[in-house]
Amino acid sequence: MPPTDSLLSLESTVCDLGRYHLQVEVGLSCAEIWPILNQYPKLPGVVLLRQGQWYGMIPRLPLMELMLRSHLEGNLKTLTLAIAHSYHPQMPLCMAAETPILTAAQQALRRSLPDQSAPIVVQESTGDYSLLDAHELNVAHWQLRGIEVQSRYERTQIHxxxxxxxxxxxxxxxxxxxxxxxxxxxxxxxxxxxxxxxxxxxxxxxxxxxxxxxxxxxxxxxxxxxxxxxxxxxxxxxxxxxxxxxxxxxxxxxxxCHMDEVYPKPADLHEALDSLVLLVNSRLNGEVHLTRTYGHLPPLTCHIGQLNQVFITLLLQFVDELLSDVAHRSVAANLATALPSQAIAPPMPDISITTQVLSPSDRHQPTWTSREQDSFEAWIQATAHAQAIAPSAQRWISIQVSRNGAPWTAAQHQELANALASDRWHQPLALSHRMIAAHGGCLRWRSPHRDGVGAAFEVLLPLV
Structure with a gap:
């Protein structure tokens, strides 16, 4: 069947492209296939079956050359498709109909140069086989590349x-x-x-x-x-x-709101955190207590505007979680008809900010999770190499933002991992991760944080 035109998107699969369906038994004579090939000049090849099972595929050009030579020799009627296949026994490229077009094009381009024009065998969801013209796939691939470039341009413009x-x-x-x-x-x-x-x-x-x-x-x-x-x-x-x-x-x-300079400058992280706490106080409404435990931190050469955005994102994440928990408890208390006299009042919602300088012996903390958790040691090696020092002599600044209350559920853990793994700029946590990575740092988290409750984020920044 001829290919059908359809609107393609970056999520389009091979089943959105036109495919040719011609499955014949290998015992069939080539003389019986000749009229079909003449009727459909764009048919890229023939799928061969033996007793309904996959046997192979013959591209159109080698098959036509073989049939023409046999016709001139007068033995076309005795030439079967099984014999014709023996002249071209190469295994074709096969893929499922649900394969994305971009993935299919990448697989097709990996073939050797003589096989670049050979059709691709597509296995349908019904178990049947069809053929996809390589030229049709290449055209769709370049269309999607154009869509991808346009989409990237529009995202860049929006950004x-x-x-x-x-x-x-x-x-x-x-x-x-x-x-x-x-x-x-x-x-x-x-x-x-x-x-x-x-x-x-x-x-x-x-x-x-x-x-x-x-x-x-x-x-x-x-x-x-x-x-x-x-x-x-x-x-x-x-x-x-x-x-x-x-x-x-x-x-x-x-x-x-101060705009960062082109080059990083030394900044006092404690002063920056104090300014952010003053801004966040309007959200606390006296319902959330905020404590600060500062260690001795030297000035850090950084883009302080970017780090301010990171810290405010982490603080507001926990403020929203605790205020939501307070609201739920308030509703539950209003709906309750009676409270047991021996009931213990829940602790005051609390957010804690802790800063310190970590030594090399403090880096092994297996309870922490990070986007780079599989290569955390590689990150340490990379940052040490960037500082031109040995990993054993490396130090970094730790800014830990934690809260009490209920730990994250499995769904919240997955949601957090998805947000951090996202490459979309509108995701605050993903953007925070990029900013920390641009400083050579790492963002880690864990829940429960302490005594089976709470949650915590930790920002690690290499101390140069």
Whole structure:
């Protein structure tokens, strides 16, 4: 049968292409096949069967040459397909109809040069055999290559537009934070002077009160004046606290939105983590406790903007999990008709950030999982080679983000592995993995984390 046109996609398989179905018994005479080949000039060959079972395949060109020579010699009627096959006994390329077109084309291109034009045998789902023209497969292959290039171009365009949008948003937020910092700086700078002036004025008022000459002129009684003297310093201190929080928040926002330079620069990871914690606090709503345990870390030469994005992704992952758990427990408590008096209250949801410098003896931790878990030692060797040092002398920085609560289920483990294995840019964890890998580091995780509960991420960055 002639090939049929169909719309192809990158997921198209061989069964989406036109195939030729001609299966005959090997005992058949070539003279009986001659009219069929003349009727279908595009038929690429003949599939041979013996008692309904696979026997072989003869391409059209060798078969036609053999039949023409036999016709000239006058023995075409005695020439059987079995004899014709003995002149061309090579094993053809066979594949299932569900084989992707791109895979089929790669297999076809691996054949020797004389066999490049030979048809491909396709085994149908019914068990029958059909033939796929090599030229038809090559045309489909180049069509899909064009689709793949176009798709990659469109993804690149979308990524560039998204990157440009985020860059513009970052510059906008950075500008807004700068505009906030200017007046806050004025307020913060003047509040200390106002506090000093207020203290001096209160001292003057206290001196006048000792003389008893000020009260009739001010129209204030003793209680009002005492309250004023006590509350005014508190109001100024409260204003200073609010201005300081606003200044820290604007500074954290400015640091987070700061665009990285072309080359990495030394950065303080603890300062970056503190800024991110300040931004994440708005999501905690007092329902999640966050603790920090910092070791002594030297400045790390890195793109701090990229690492900020990694850390905020890991923090928000655990914040969402704990807040979801809190919401489920709240609903369960509201639906419960009675709670046992001896029931133990669940622990306060907690996220912990721990930093430290790991020595070579700390690298063997089999409970951790990573995308590179099968080649973790190879990763250590590669990073040590990049630093031009021996693996035994290598050190790296560990930033561990962990939570308490229920451990991940098997489905969550698989979902996490799929997210990290994805090459799509819209996957936050996959993007985080790429950023860590670009720094020569590794992202690992485990659950349960401690005492059969919780979960943890660990970012390992080589210390140069």
């Amino acid at each position: 560039m537009i998204r990157h440009d949008k985020m860059a513009n948003l970052g510059r906008l937020v950075d500008g807004v934070a700068h505009e906030i910092l200017d007046p806050v700086g004025f307020i913060w700078g003047n509040l200390s002077h106002i506090a000093d002036y207020t203290e001096q004025l209160l001292q003057v008022v206290a001196a006048y009160r000792q003389q008893g000459a000020l009260l009739p002129e001010m129209g204030l009684d003793e209680e009002e004046l005492d309250y004023l003297q006590q509350d005014l310093p508190k109001a100024i201190a409260s204003t200073q606290t609010g201005a300081k929080r606003l200044k820290n928040l604007a500074s954290s926002l400015q640091n987070f």
